[in-house]
Amino acid sequence: MxxxxxxxxxxxxxxxxxxxxxxxxxxxxxxxxxxxxxxxxAGNCHTVRDAQTGVMVHEYGPHIFHTNDRAVWDFVSRFTRFETYRHTVVANAGGHTYALPINLGTINQLFKRNFSPAEAKAHLDTLTHACEMPENFEEQALALMGEEIYRTFFEGYTRKQWGCDPTHLPASILKRMPLRFDYNCRYFSHQYEGMPRDGYTALIETMxxxxxxxxxxxxxxxxxxxxxxxxxxxxxxxxxxxxxxLGRLGYRTLDFERIYGEGDVQGCAVMNYCDADVPWTRITEHKHFAPWETHKNSVLFREYSRAAGPDDIPFYPIRLxxxxxxxxxxxxxxxxxxxxxxxxxxxxxxxxxxxxxxxxxxxxxxxxxxxxxxxxxxxxxxxxxx
The missing domain is CATH 3.40.50.720 (NAD(P)-binding Rossmann-like Domain)
Incomplete structure (x- = not known):
């Protein structure tokens, strides 16, 4: 019609x-x-100033705009000023901190070596499990990176994030986390990456x-x-x-615990907690999402992942x-x-x-x-x- x-x-x-x-x-x-x-x-991208600190908070977890699509970048840039922001993530595992995604520095730190890129690739080749068609997340991980990297950074975190054994998850999930054989610490490799100066809610309101x-x-x-x-x-x-x-599709949802601190508490925007015995998946310190601003105090969120109930906000489709x-x-x-x-x-x-x-x-x-x-x-x- x-x-x-x-x-x-x-x-x-x-x-x-x-x-x-x-x-x-x-x-x-x-x-x-x-x-x-x-x-x-703005949905789950909603941002608002924290009343106690003045920090722009991502109420439903952090969102970083990144793309290689110039038309998309030009479109969203019509409605806000994007400030330069380069996302990095730190992994907390076994009492140590490492850079994510897994890069040459992470590999050398974990194995206590000083590999060159070629040496790191050769070393991992000796550790990986040959599997032509990985059928689940764990098989994919062992085929890509071997036992030690998988157990250190992915097994416990994945159990907490998805609430099930990694062997029950599709292999495709791991494709979002590449291995790098250089010292590049940027989480995303897209040409355009930034944060809306006045937050995502203001961007959508203008749109x-x-x-x-x-x-x-x-x-x-x-x-x-x-x-x-x-x-x-x-x-x-x-x-x-x-x-x-026909029934309810499965989702994971997130619970957030807001905590306050003075100065710079963890030194980065996102720290993943990879160990299974730590109940939260990550801690986000929101002042770091706006490095062009200055704030005396800080607000952080601990994130806990669980199955979404009928009254919960759905975040991640499970797709099992x-x-x-x-x-x-x-x-x-x-x-x-x-x-x-x-x-x-x-x-x-x-x-x-x-x-x-x-x-x-x-x-x-x-x-x-x-x-x-x-x-x-x-x-x-x-x-x-x-």
Whole structure:
């Protein structure tokens, strides 16, 4: 159905995905209403000044914008000033601290050697377990790095983060953590990396500041509301749209313990705690996410990972065998539902970095505009990745 520019388009969710679609359609002349169940925009990227220290805090855990996609970088840079920020992570394991991702310095420190890049590669080759087709996280790790690196940095942390044995996790999870044979300590290797000067919430607020966009906070959107709109973009959990009729997809959620200190407490933005007997997964010191600011005191969050319950905020889709089977059934339901397009991390039940969410939302908006020209329906999913 062709939608007139004065007709109603609804977007459920005011995170990066929903805000990007809203802005692109608003600039094309469409009137858009964005519904957000929380009392703020930006979803889990929400940032706010801590009242006690004045530090800009990432309320739902740290988010660093990084990408190789120039169009995405140019788009988000329209709505904020990005300051230079280069993310680094420190691992705390066995009473020692190491650089992450695993680099030449980490390898030399762990093995108490002074390897050159070639020597480090040769040494690890003698430790790795040959496996042509790793079937799970542990097999992938042992094939890539061997027993000692895996046991030191990944086994305990993975058990805490995912709440299960690493042999029950897919091998693909480990591809986010490369091995490096140089002394590069940057966590990300993308061309564009930075932090919005005024925080992510201000960025999204500016993105949604358009005369054709109405934002409705503290209002949950549901499938029963969808029938009142010409088209709906759903960025919430796909199973929630269908009122969990096939069951609930599995997610991990995070609990945060806020602690205060004087000066610089841990000397870095993120410290991972790799040992299984330490109950938290990491500690984040938020003043380090804004190195252009100066603060006398500090605020830190300890993070604890656990299975998400019905009333918890979902963070990470689990995507194990049970979830994969259920997801396929929900995808079938979505494809049979007209007038609704699912996108974003929750809407497609995938782990997406922010830049990928923005890219897919940009593409979805463009495909929507093309369907209006051609008078053809927009599919339930505009990406094949689901």
């Amino acid at each position: 062709k939608i007139g520019q004065n007709s109603g388009v609804a977007i459920a969710g005011a995170g990066f995905s929903g805000a990007t679609v809203a802005r692109r359609l608003a600039e094309a002349g469409y009137r858009v209403t964005v519904f957000e169940s929380r009392d703020h925009v 949604l500041d358009h005369p054709n966009i109405e934002v409705v906070l503290n209002t949950a959107f549901s499938a029963t509301d969808a029938v009142r709109w010409d088209h709906v973009f759903w960025t919430g959990p796909i199973d929630r749209f269908f009122d969990y009729r 065998v049970r979830e994969q089977d259920m997801l396929r059934q929900y995808v079938d339901l979505a494809q049979a539902t007209s007038g609704v397009t699912f996108l974003g991390r929750l809407g497609t039940y995938r782990y997406l970095d922010m830049d990928v969410s923005v890219r897919e939302a940009m593409d979805t908006a463009e495909q929507f505009l093309l369907t209006q020209v051609r008078d053809t329906p927009l599919p339930a999913f505009t990406t094949a990745a689901i």
